Amino acid sequence: MTGYNSKGDVATSNGNHRNGHSNGSSSNGDRPADDLAQENQTDNGRIQCSLTPEELRALRVLNEDTYPYEVIQEIADFIVKGAGMRPKIGIICGSGLGSLADIIQDAKIFEYEKIPNFPVSTVEGHAGKLVVGHLEGAIVMAMQGRFHFYEGYPLAKCSMPVRVMKLCGVEYLFATNAAGGINPKFAVGDIMLMHDHVNMLGFAGNSPLQGPNDPRFGPRFPALVNSYNKDLINKALEIGKSMGIESNMHVGVYSCLGGPTYETIAELKALRMMGVDAVGMSTVHEVITARHCDMKVFAFSLITNKCSTEYSDKKDEEANHDEVMSVAKNRQKACCELVARLVREIHAQS
Ligand SMILES: O=P(O)(O)O[C@H]1O[C@H](CO)[C@@H](O)[C@H]1O
Ligand code: HPA
Structure with a gap:
């Protein structure tokens, strides 16, 4: 360094x-x-x-799109040494969902700016802190702030922290996000457990795995079917039931667009025709990176706004980040409980 x-x-x-x-x-x-x-x-x-x-x-x-294995190892060593513990579960907090990291106990907090070679968060609702500590008996590490393509970071840089998690010892990735609900059955405040995705950035020829492949992370051509762990989805559904929120929970397909613009009506119609239930600007590249290095993935979208596929002049039907943040704040308690109870289940099994 x-x-x-x-x-x-x-x-x-x-x-x-x-x-x-x-x-x-x-x-x-x-x-x-x-x-x-x-x-x-x-x-x-x-x-x-x-x-x-x-x-x-x-x-x-700093200028490269890809981080060599050794640099990622250095970052992981910095975190594990600084925290004095080795996490098993990694959590990425979506927009306005930073409180998922606030429930971590005995927390060691690393500001992104102080982690060597780490990018910095530039989006409101993404604090830019890495929190390592205990949750429901398990050692977890949570990113309070993720990196998005529209911030100007290449995808490999956006999802580089997932590789850091892997080299820290993380086996399970929990990726959360705020998203617009395209499925007309979804209401604002609902939680959609992701069981698949449509990688729109991938359609355009962009991938976090672009460039030379380092087999120490994973294979050149990873398969992505069954990326979202079915056992964890089923456990989360059971937890939702016992929380009494089963009617506000769905299982569906997420799609990531590049942003930072929200979608046009024509784009939303196209996404719906493709079978997409919720849309956002994150998560997919993190899941790809996690599956490449064989992590188990659980991901959910908090539906912060409804995406109408009908043309309308009503201003209040337009998505905006303030609304996204305020819905996330209102639903953070339920999201925290879901995450904490799923962590408890994983810890109990190990
Ligand atoms: O996906 P997360 O980080 O939750 O954030 C979502 O909210 C922001 C738009 O309001 C976009 O960054 C979108 O991706
Ligand atoms: O409607 C949306 N579109 C894209 N990203 C989002 N993040 C929250 N809501 C949305």
Whole structure:
């Protein structure tokens, strides 16, 4: 990690910092290594780079789409060592669902900015903290804040924390999200357990697994049928029943679009025709990454808004992030109970 500070800045040998994020104050901004090397060209055309090899490597990592296994291992070691425990269950909190991490006890909290090589959260409702601790007897790690494609991160970077979870020892991924309900039977506040997905970004030729495959994570061509663990879905349905929320629970198909725009009516109609029940801008690339490295996956969507497939002039039928956040806040208690009880079941079985 030589040359890095906690914000992912790269220190040059004269003590200045080159910031890897576009909102940084450094005059160098987040220009790629090639640009920086250009500045150091001498008259005879030979590159005289003032960065050490470690610094150049760090800069490349910040600008690259893929994270080498060794870098992910370093991040995982940092977390496991800092937390003093090895988690078994990983939780990704959806928009407005950060309270899923607040129920973790004896929590060790890592701000994303202080984790070496970690991206930073830029979306409201995504705090940007990694929380490791105990939940219902199990050791869990929760991401209070996920990374979305529309934030400008490549998909491999968006789902890189799933690989970090894997190398921390996580066997189960719980991915949660806020989503628009396309299925006309869904009401705002319902929970849809994901049993499949339609990967719209994949249709457009984009995948978190693009680029060279590292077999230490998984195979070049992973199969995705049965990605969503049936036992966990059934357990969650039982839990929902005992919570008295079975009529607000569904099992369905999620689709991820790139965002940040919400969908047009024509897009919603097309998604419905394809069998999609709920739509959002996340989760699918995390599930792909988790299945690639053989994690068991449980995922659900909290339906924060209804997506009408009819044309209308009514402003209140338009999706907006404030509504998404406020519905999530109102339903956080039920979501927390569902997650906690499922964690308890998994822990009891192990
Ligand atoms: O999927 P999560 O992170 O829950 O967030 C959802 O809410 C935001 C839109 O309101 C989008 O980021 C969408 O993906
Ligand atoms: O309607 C939606 N569309 C896309 N993403 C979303 N996230 C919450 N609601 C929505």
